[in-house]
Amino acid sequence: MVSEGSKSGNVISLISVVDKDSGDNGKVVCRLSDNVPFELKHSGQDNMYSLVTKGQLDREALSHYDITVSATDLGHPPLSSFKTLHVELSDVNDNSPEFLQNPLYLYLAENNVPGSSIFSVSASDKDTNANALISYQILRGNGSQNDMTSFLNINSDTGDIHALKSFDFETLKTFQFQVVANDSGSPSMSSNVTVNVYILDQNDNAPVILSPVSANGSAEGVEEIARNVNAGHLVTKVKAIDADVGYNGWLLFSLQEITDHTLFGLDRYTGQIRTLRSFTETDEAEHKLLILVKDNGNISQSATASVIIKAVEPKEAFSSSDVKTIGETEDNDITFYLIITLGSVSVLFLISIIVLIAMQCSKRTDSSKYLQEANYDGTLCHSIQYRSGDKRYMLVGPRMSIGSTIVPGSNGNTLVVPDRRRRLSEEIHFNFSLRTR
Structure with a gap:
C-alpha cells in the first residue's frame, strides 16, 4: 500500500534476487515493465534492488498498479525469471466536493406548505472513505429584509432543503442563497453552490372591481344617459384588476343578468357597456345589469358588479354627463398638463438665459449719458x-x-x-x- 501523496524517490519495497550459479552466471540484472511511475535502483549489494516512486501518484486516476519485474543473469545463454508486484494507492484528501451544476435554479410555486421539502442539493467527492463524506449547510446572510436564509433549513447529511414559511408571489418573486458542501478529510475541503429561487404565481387572488363603485363601497354604480342617444353609445366601463399575472390575471367580462338584452351589450374583453339600439317610448326608464368578472386561472376566481342605467330626458342628462366626463378625463389630462408645464418651464428658463446674455452684451461702454427732454427733437448734440x-x-x-x-x-x-x-x-x-x- 502506497500513499498517493508520496514524493518522488520514496522507497516502497526492497527486491532480492538469488541465482545458484557462480561467477557471471550468478550475476542478475533486474528491469521493470514500461509506463509505470516506479523505478528500480541498485542498492550496492549483489542482486539487491530498491523499488522507488518516480513522478506524481494520483489515486483518482489509477488506484493500483501491477508491476512486472524481470530478472536476467549474465550467463550464456542468459536465463530469466519474472515476478509481478501488486501496488495499491491509499487516498489523501486532495479533492474538494463538486456540484454537478453551478448555479442551481429552483422554481417554487407560491403558497407552499411551511416545513415541507422544496429542493435538494447534492455534491460528490473523488476521494474515498472519510475524505468523501460530505455535509451541507446554508451560508447565512446578514439578516436584512431581503435575506431569506432565516426561513430555510437544510439536512446536513442529505442536502434536503425545507422552507419554514409559505412564500407569496405578490410580495416576493425571486431570491437566492448559497449552500456549502464540506468533506470530512483533514484538513477539510469545501465548495459553494448558488441556488436561484423563482416563485411561481398561482391563481390565489380574485378580481377586484374598481368601477363602478357605489358610495358604500359595493360594486354597484348608477349611470344616467339621455333617451335620445344612438346605437353604439358608450354608457360606462367596468374596470377591474387582478393581482395575479399571466393567464391568472387575464380578465373576461360577461352579462349574468339584464332587464333588456336588446338594449345594452357588454364587450367581453374591455368591459365597455354600449347601447345596441336607440331608446323607444315603450322602453323602461331604469335597467339593471349584473356583470361577472372572471380570471383565466386553472381554478377560476370571479367577482360581480351591478350597474343601474337610468334613461332621462336630454336636459337632465346634460349636467350629470358633464361631471362624469370631467371625472373620466381628469386622469388622462394629468400627464398631458405635466408635460406642458415641464416644457414651459424649460422654455422660460432658456429665454431668461438668452435675455441676460443679451443685456450683458448691450451695455454701453460710453460713460457719458444725456437725458432727453420731451420738447427736444431727439438729437442730443x-x-x-x-x-x-x-x-x-x-x-x-x-x-x-x-x-x-x-x-x-x-x-x-x-x-x-x-x-x-x-x-x-x-x-x-x-x-x-x-x-x-
Missing part, C-alpha cells in the same frame, strides 16, 4: 466750429428745436424752448463746453 487766431474752437451743445432761441447774458448761454402746452416758457440751461483742438 449740436456743434459749432470757428477759428480765433492760430487756434480752432468747437462749441458743443444740445440741438435746438425749431422756434427755440438763445438768450444772451447768461453764464451758460440759455436756450429758451417754447412749450405749446403752457403759456409761460421754460428756460432750460445747458452749459456749452468749449473744446480746443
Whole structure:
C-alpha cells in the first residue's frame, strides 16, 4: 500500500534476487515493465534492488498498479525469471466536493406548505472513505429584509432543503442563497453552490372591481344617459384588476343578468357597456345589469358588479354627463398638463438665459449719458466750429428745436424752448463746453 501523496524517490519495497550459479552466471540484472511511475535502483549489494516512486501518484486516476519485474543473469545463454508486484494507492484528501451544476435554479410555486421539502442539493467527492463524506449547510446572510436564509433549513447529511414559511408571489418573486458542501478529510475541503429561487404565481387572488363603485363601497354604480342617444353609445366601463399575472390575471367580462338584452351589450374583453339600439317610448326608464368578472386561472376566481342605467330626458342628462366626463378625463389630462408645464418651464428658463446674455452684451461702454427732454427733437448734440487766431474752437451743445432761441447774458448761454402746452416758457440751461483742438 502506497500513499498517493508520496514524493518522488520514496522507497516502497526492497527486491532480492538469488541465482545458484557462480561467477557471471550468478550475476542478475533486474528491469521493470514500461509506463509505470516506479523505478528500480541498485542498492550496492549483489542482486539487491530498491523499488522507488518516480513522478506524481494520483489515486483518482489509477488506484493500483501491477508491476512486472524481470530478472536476467549474465550467463550464456542468459536465463530469466519474472515476478509481478501488486501496488495499491491509499487516498489523501486532495479533492474538494463538486456540484454537478453551478448555479442551481429552483422554481417554487407560491403558497407552499411551511416545513415541507422544496429542493435538494447534492455534491460528490473523488476521494474515498472519510475524505468523501460530505455535509451541507446554508451560508447565512446578514439578516436584512431581503435575506431569506432565516426561513430555510437544510439536512446536513442529505442536502434536503425545507422552507419554514409559505412564500407569496405578490410580495416576493425571486431570491437566492448559497449552500456549502464540506468533506470530512483533514484538513477539510469545501465548495459553494448558488441556488436561484423563482416563485411561481398561482391563481390565489380574485378580481377586484374598481368601477363602478357605489358610495358604500359595493360594486354597484348608477349611470344616467339621455333617451335620445344612438346605437353604439358608450354608457360606462367596468374596470377591474387582478393581482395575479399571466393567464391568472387575464380578465373576461360577461352579462349574468339584464332587464333588456336588446338594449345594452357588454364587450367581453374591455368591459365597455354600449347601447345596441336607440331608446323607444315603450322602453323602461331604469335597467339593471349584473356583470361577472372572471380570471383565466386553472381554478377560476370571479367577482360581480351591478350597474343601474337610468334613461332621462336630454336636459337632465346634460349636467350629470358633464361631471362624469370631467371625472373620466381628469386622469388622462394629468400627464398631458405635466408635460406642458415641464416644457414651459424649460422654455422660460432658456429665454431668461438668452435675455441676460443679451443685456450683458448691450451695455454701453460710453460713460457719458444725456437725458432727453420731451420738447427736444431727439438729437442730443449740436456743434459749432470757428477759428480765433492760430487756434480752432468747437462749441458743443444740445440741438435746438425749431422756434427755440438763445438768450444772451447768461453764464451758460440759455436756450429758451417754447412749450405749446403752457403759456409761460421754460428756460432750460445747458452749459456749452468749449473744446480746443
